[in-house]
Amino acid sequence: MDAMDLSFLTASLVTFFVVIDPIGVAPIFASLTEGSTPTHRRVMAIKSVLIATAVLFGFAYMGEWLLGALHVSLDAFRAAGGVLLFMLALDMIFETRSKRREERAEALNEADEEIAGTNEDISVFPMAIPMLAGPGAIASIMLFMNEAExxxxxxxxxxxxxxxxxxxxxxxxxxxxxMKLIGDTLAAMITRILGVILAALAAQFLFDGIRGALLAG
Structure with a gap:
């Protein structure tokens, strides 16, 4: 493994940890599967991750073709992705994303009062999309695949x-x-620190996109 590959591994690890936010998604999964049997909870966990993986793989290899069909340059997408990730970073720093996720979970529970303790399938929506394979993760995989050598x-x-x-x-x-081990306070602290890191990565994506567009012009 050379230095370039190591840098890509480090950047992708940090970026996907921030945009997917496993620590923030786990409580939502717990809420949506509350009262379910251990077997159903296990099936939902596996299906959610498999579906999210398939979605991200699809955008990794088909995303560039999709942009070409829409006549959108990679530099424009890079800049737009940087703006999107920066907005996600602000959400993390001020904890507005967590509040929206909680509200979404509550709305789902209100829409179906029997979701707890039933075999309600939450693997596709909302867990795989948009919780795991959301706009930030999709933008990140396309940007990294474009830059990978x-x-x-x-x-x-x-x-x-x-x-x-x-x-x-x-x-x-x-x-x-x-969730009992981490606690709400520690989870909130980690989320804010990762939000600052994501803001810096987002700014770099934005600068790279602007620089590429200026050079191309």
């Missing part, structure tokens, strides 16, 4: 993405014990 760089990007999705799976399977 060769198969080694692409494998490092997928390794970073895969590690975070496996972390989500582990948290989902042990969500009860994990």
């Amino acid at each position: 060769g198969l080694g760089g692409q494998l490092m990007v997928f390794a970073g993405m895969g590690a975070n999705l496996l972390l989500c799976l582990g948290l989902f399977l042990a969500v009860g014990a994990i």
